[in-house]
Amino acid sequence: MIIKTMFDVPAQPVRMQDAKDVTVRVLFGPQDKAPTFAMRLFELAPGGHTPLHAHPFEHEVIILEGDVALVSLNGEKPLRPNDVVLVAPDEQHQFKNPSPSSCARFICLVPIAYQK
Amino acid sequence: MIIKTMFDVPAQPVRMQDAKDVTVRVLFGPQDKAPTFAMRLFELAPGGHTPLHAHPFEHEVIILEGDVALVSLNGEKPLRPNDVVLVAPDEQHQFKNPSPSSCARFICLVPIAYQK
Numbered sequence: 001m002i003i004k005t006m007f008d009v010p011a012q013p014v015r016m017q018d019a020k021d022v023t024v025r026v027l028f029g030p031q032d033k034a035p036t037f038a039m040r041l042f043e044l045a046p047g048g049h050t051p052l053h054a055h056p057f058e059h060e061v062i063i064l065e066g067d068v069a070l071v072s073l074n075g076e077k078p079l080r081p082n083d084v085v086l087v088a089p090d091e092q093h094q095f096k097n098p099s100p101s102s103c104a105r106f107i108c109l110v111p112i113a114y115q116k
Numbered sequence: 117m118i119i120k121t122m123f124d125v126p127a128q129p130v131r132m133q134d135a136k137d138v139t140v141r142v143l144f145g146p147q148d149k150a151p152t153f154a155m156r157l158f159e160l161a162p163g164g165h166t167p168l169h170a171h172p173f174e175h176e177v178i179i180l181e182g183d184v185a186l187v188s189l190n191g192e193k194p195l196r197p198n199d200v201v202l203v204a205p206d207e208q209h210q211f212k213n214p215s216p217s218s219c220a221r222f223i224c225l226v227p228i229a230y231q232k
Contacts, residue, residue: 001200005200057152077119088149088198107223
């Protein structure tokens with residue numbers, strides 16, 4: 001059994017192309033011997049965003065704090081804390097923080113094979 | 117892409133033996149075609165608890181609200197919002213709400229094969 005307080009886990013900048021002002025904390029991953037899926041905490045600074053991209057595995061997302069705009073091929077949808085999202089494999093998606101002043105935070109889970 | 121607000125998903129009582137005053141909302145499961153893992157929201161009424169039990173798959177847990185006591189073979193540990201837990205396969209565990217007045221809420225994820 002492993003217990004962590006999420007903000008004690010170090011944040012790393014997300015260096016993907018077209019990511020802006022995003023950090024990630026790997027809460028549970030291969031280093032914890034998580035068997036099936038990995039849990040990560042993403043933080044978007046004001047105006048920050050992930051890249052618009054797609055990949056062959058799903059995301060399950062929980063919005064924890066702040067406003068988040070979810071971009072897909074169908075446009076942009078506003079998300080709030082307590083909203084959850086299943087992004088299916090191969091779906092285009094991008095998470096943006098539209099706030100000029102507040103951080104946005106969300107949990108994003110992926111199959112363990114896709115977590116470095 | 118599926119978006120839900122977690123409290124819009126109906127809560128069902130947990131009918132496992134030795135569970136007390138626990139409900140579950142299946143946020144993403146087989147009905148959503150979640151490929152790898154299922155996301156559930158558990159709510160413990162004041163004094164409520166899950167059974168002390170073990171099973172051959174892991175849990176990944178995020179405490180969202182309230183105080184939670186996590187029971188294992190090593191005793192009882194207090195958890196607070198923003199704490200996360202990896203319960204390994206076959207580890208004994210129980211979640212209890214020690215509060216006399218407040219609900220406790222946590223997300224618990226499992227491999228999809230174990231979600232009915």
